[in-house]
Amino acid sequence: MDQDKILDIAVRAGSLLLKSGAETYRVEETIVRICQSYRLSCDAFVLPTGIFVSAEGKRTPLTIVRRISYRTVDLTSISRLNALSRKIQNQKPEYQKVMAELDEISNIKKYSNLTIAMAYALTAFVYVLIFGGTLMESAAAVIVGIVLGLLRFLFRQGSSFPFIEYFFGGFAAGILGSLFSVLIGVNPYLVIIGALTNLVPGVALTNGIRDLLHGDIVSGLSRLGEALMTVFAIAAGTGIGIAAWNLIGVVA
């Protein structure tokens, strides 16, 4: 197979993996493994925001830089890409075949919006109970969870400012938590933190440290920075939400 076609496959698979929230070493390994399967020696350097791959084939060296602007977590894609990379290693399929499969993975079926909103609600419900809340508080958190799920659909259409979703999520939780504490006398704090468990950057935090422990220092620190920014956005939103509620109380 041609050198640029091999690199095309490798970089495409790598960027899909990175967009799905895989760890840095997994992305680098996959790219190198795909190239090696087609007997091309290459080196990959991966950051959370971009991929650099360079191959020294029979002809002139070839380098590809791919910028990654938006990352989510998608476990199905990670698992499918892992299987594909194994298949490439064992069967070395044709270019067209691999590309067709990569296209299929990038348009992979997600759970319906309703299911995801329900999952947000269930998460809120469960974590309020885990933090020691009452059933009343859980029920209030369910509503906040659904609102957070709706906000996700509003903002996750390729937004250019990823933290805005978290800011408004915190804002909504702050206002609704205060509202429920007035309406039905629940502890607003438990409702808010239970619902916000949906947004807390657990994956970024642990993936960041896993990258650090693995020796991918730059990636690790930037993922931790991302986690920190996310937490800041949530907390700022919540703080402003609670303050706004108090202000309404003062004015009214």
Added chain:
Amino acid sequence: MILKYLALAFLGSIAPAIAINIEKRLLLWAGLGGMLGVLTALLVNPSSFSFSISQIFAGAIIIGLYSELMAKIMKAPSTVFVIPGIFPLVPGITAYKTIQAFVDNEVSEAALLGIDTVAKAFSIAFGIMLVTAIFRFARRRRI
């Protein structure tokens, strides 16, 4: 009490896993991983439900082992089981409280909570990485 907590941990792993698009065939297994992690944490210290570092570390090791095992059986990368599994252990709330303390201008409390958050996150990642490293080492020695 412990049974109720285990059931909550099971749901608490499944629900976020759906939000991050896990494969349907792996859903229940991912929930089981979260439950095993919390069970381990409770076996280390049955009286404490807000987990300490040692509890979290023990839970992370078991989740790591479970994930490597399930990765072999179900033919999926281990991350798919790790991420939902550690969800009930991740100190997201401590992280949130840290920033909240900063916002409230309680700097010294924020510093303490911040150290707590980082230490807990590290113990999860370290537990998982330890298992991954051992498995990789074993695989390499065999070849």
